[in-house]
Amino acid sequence: MEDELQIAMADLDEEKTLRLVKERIQAGYTSVDIIESCRRGVEIVGEKYSDNDYFLSDLIMSEEILKEVMRILEPHILVNDSKNGSMATPIVMGTIEGDIHDLGKNIIIYLLRSSGYRVYDLGVDVTPERFVQAVSETNASVLGISVLLSFCISSIKKVVDLLADAGLRDKVKIVVGGYPVNQKVKEFTGADFYANDVTEALKIYREILEQ
Ligand code: B12
Structure with missing residues (x-):
């Protein structure tokens, strides 16, 4: 159309x-x-x-x-005031190391915050170690990683591996998002979900957080 x-x-x-x-x-x-x-x-x-x-x-x-x-x-954008910022489950988001694209990530963060979720935004060019530290410090149950540059995808796998080493892998659902992600990227990185459009991204977050 x-x-x-x-x-x-x-x-x-x-x-x-x-x-x-x-x-x-x-x-x-x-x-x-x-x-x-x-x-x-x-x-x-x-x-x-x-x-x-x-x-x-x-x-x-x-x-x-x-x-x-x-x-x-x-x-x-409709803001759900009754729940604003008060949802118990924190979400950590960031763009992976080497990548400075953040428009898509920021849109998702904006929409999640508008729905009342508490989101920690780590910004761009975030190292795998920093992602792990943030999950540990915030007790996040969802980690969202944005990637637009294909050659940065392997660093996401490193985040997943480091989370496993730290004993945190079972405590957090990992969602990868961005233009190049697909089922293969999800499998390669060991993430739980992937989304490359806003509708799918919000659907996944709601499914995880409203369980
Ligand atoms: C705008 C843009 C830029 C801007 C970025 C500005 C910014 N602040 O983000 C600037 C000019 C800085 C830029 C720079 C570069 N770019 Co650029 N850029 C783009 C472009 C045209 C659009 C990206 C965008 O904002 N899209 C709009 C948003 C809304 O869509 P989105 O990011 O996909 O996000 C949506 C979903 O994917 C999802 N989502 C996103 N993140 C997340 C995270 C989670 C957890 C979830 C659930 C969902 C989710 O939700 C969003 C909402 O719908 C893309 C083309 C493309 N097809 O994406 C190229 C593109 C990504 N860039 C590219 C390149 C090559 C570069 C440069 C290397 C260019 C250069 N020679 O310097 C540099 C790299 C800089 C770096 N180190 O990161 C290539 C990457 C190729 C590849 N396969 O790796 C692309 C694909 C262009 C192309 N076809 O060649 N770029």
Whole structure:
């Protein structure tokens, strides 16, 4: 299905993207639907970059537009005040060592916090040792690791191995997320779940946390 917002994002047409986002909010689209259209558009930006049709400056431009989209969307994301920040189970999130992509991770964190979950954000370029330390210190029952660069995937396996060495593996569910993740990545790293879109990510977190 042709999606005007996805195309505007892929074309890096900031004005049109932001106008369409505002129109869709007015028309009652959910934040998740709007984010997904933008994510698919940005995926095309990545493909064009791989094909040498776009340059690094275009990746940076897509980042700027996506941040602007989130600024517009945030006030419209429903916050569950009754549970805000009070959910007992902490979640740890971060982007794996060597990788500084954080737009997707930040969106997931924002949506989880809006649903009342307590999330510790370790930021980007997080070493395996730091992930393990954070799980141990916070008693987290879910660890979310974001990865966008394929060559950083092996460091996620290291996190899983170190958690096992520390006797923490059974205490925490590990979710990997990001553009290159799939069933094979889940199996290779030893993670429990994977998600590369916002709907699947939220579904997994709810399943784990509402058990
Ligand atoms: C924007 C962008 C950048 C920005 C990042 C800005 C930022 N603050 O994040 C900048 C310009 C800095 C950048 C830099 C680079 N980038 Co870049 N970048 C992208 C681009 C176009 C979009 C990424 C993005 O934000 N998508 C939008 C978000 C919403 O989607 P998402 O990240 O997938 O997240 C969603 C889901 O995956 C999921 N999710 C994400 N994390 C998590 C975590 C958990 C736990 C869960 C459950 C779910 C989840 O939920 C999110 C919401 O839907 C991608 C293309 C692509 N296809 O992804 C390339 C891409 C990732 N980049 C790439 C490359 C090569 C680079 C550079 C090496 C370029 C260079 N020559 O310097 C550097 C690397 C820097 C580094 N060390 O990390 C390649 C990676 C190729 C590969 N296979 O490894 C890609 C795929 C482009 C391409 N096709 O070539 N990049």
